[in-house]
Amino acid sequence: MGVLSKTRAFFTLTGRAINEVLSFFVFSVLDILDFVLCYAYKLADFFIEAEWKPCYCSSAKEAITSSGKILVSERGESKVVRLTSSSKLQLEEISDTLYVRPSCVAEVSKCAVVSSSEEKKRRGRVRSSTFTVNSAIVEMLQGKIGGQKLSPFPRWSDCDCEICNSWASSCKETLFVQADGPKENTQEDVLFIHGFISSSAFWTETLFPNFSKSAKSTYRFFAIDLLGFGRSPKPADSLYTLREHLDMIEGSVLEPNKVKSFHIVAHSLGCILALALAVKHPGSVKSLTLLAPPYFPVPKGEQGTQYLMRKLAPRRVWPLIAFGASIACWYEHVSRTVCLLICKNHRVWNFITKLITRNRIKTFLIEGFCCHTHNAAWHTLHNIICGTAGKIDGYLDTVRNRLKCSVTIYHGRNDELIPVECSYNVQSRIPRARVKVVEKKDHITIVVGRQQAFARELEEIWKSSRGS
DSSP states (O other): OHHHHHHHHHHHHHHHHHHHHHHHHHHHHHHHHHHHHHHHHHHHHHHHHSSOOOOTTSOEESOSBTTBOEEEEEETTEEEEEESSSOOEEGGGSOGGGTOOOOHHHHHHTHHHHHHHHHHHHHHHOSSOOOOEEHHHHHHHHHHHTTOOOOOOOOTTSOOSTTTTGGGGSSOOOOEEEEESOSSSOOEEEEEEOOTTOOTHHHHTTTGGGSOHHHHHHEEEEEEEOTTBTTSOOOTTOOOOHHHHHHHHIIIIITTTTOOSEEEEEETHHHHHHHHHHHHSTTTEEEEEEESOOOOOOOTTSOHHHHHHHHHOOOOSSSHHHHHHHHHHHOHHHHHHHHHHHTTTHHHHHHHHHHHHTTSSOOHHHHHHHSBOHHHHHHHIIIIIITTTTTHHHHHHHHHHTOOSEEEEEEETTOSSSOTHHHHHHHHHSTTOEEEEETTOOTTTTTTTOHHHHHHHHHHHHHHTTTO
16 A cells, blocks of 8 residues: 555656646747747738737836826835826736736746845835836727727737627627516516626526526526627727726616616626625625635735736646646737637637537537637736736625625536635635535536536525525
8 A cells, every 4th residue: 555655656746747847848938939929910910900009028118198197106016097087097907917927937047036026125115106007008098098989890810700799880888688587577686797708608508598487587687798708899909907897797787777686696707706796786785606716815925916827827738727727828929829710710610519519519618718809808817817816805805794695605626727725715704605516517517517406506595595
């Protein structure tokens, strides 16, 4: 038995070492490839669209222009950008992971660590200063200062099909919402928020058909496509900040449908938006149901955004889901190439999937995965998941202290993207939260494949919350 355990430990350590060495080589090559693709896309953008497109490889600028100054007041690590026009944008909504992503070589040589410590010391000495803002953010903010509306024209590398751009022909700049339930005499409402690179179909193709007749006559269901995903608007000049996402949810669901009180069901990235929405409407939320919440407590002394990026995207080739997350998070131009190949040609991939499976399975997961733009995915990933690292603790504390609603958390035991510990971390901040770990289920099959059972469980949660 001792020999067997030693042999297993040997192969485990060997496999880990091989994974790290191979990962260093692969991601070093990707560092170079991303650098080359940066210039390739600049040329392509110029010849196809007749203008240079900003990217986060560009050098930083200290101010926008004289027509739109950025004034920074430091409050700990949070910095507020106040524009001289009527609009306002908080810099804390813009994650520094957009433009601070050290290469593998820099990580190994500790250059990034040294420069980071020096920067922290410098910030500690300065109370109020001018902040250096990446030029990509500067150029996008210039459009906001001018009061421009959402740009309806897709980039050449984005899909221009009717499904992805149906919002462009509408005068309304609201999210795509799929509603079900009674139009009159509604007792309560339920808001469903999908996760990263997904769509409302994650709910409407699974849960909606499996709710009981009683539930459909009692509750009004709203499943949204988040800003930049599915059939919702995909503005090319948006930064996809937390504020933008919340404003669109409120303006597309809560306000036009006069929603007074509601339950929230959210998956993965959607859990962050659900918590922010609950904190903003503490008296209106009846229950919170979170599936695989990406909550990683930040150790003291660590920079939250950078810490979370390394936890979610560790730059490892194995497991494959970590490799995919690393590509999406660390490499702006490589990930744009992936979107060019997959998202722009999603109709081809849908056809191939149906051909191979002979229509034995529905392709809504593939459609949800493909129907987004790189700009939307890139900014949402960094500004919502990474950028809110310093805010989640406050959200959870507010839910614990100010909200009286029930909190239920579901997590698949085999989830390789968001570990089960994340759900228990949430419970440690909200002791009344109930954690239900579902065996042999992962990040997707926590819903898909068990939709009937989950629909019944949700109905029980909502029913027990009526008296609260």
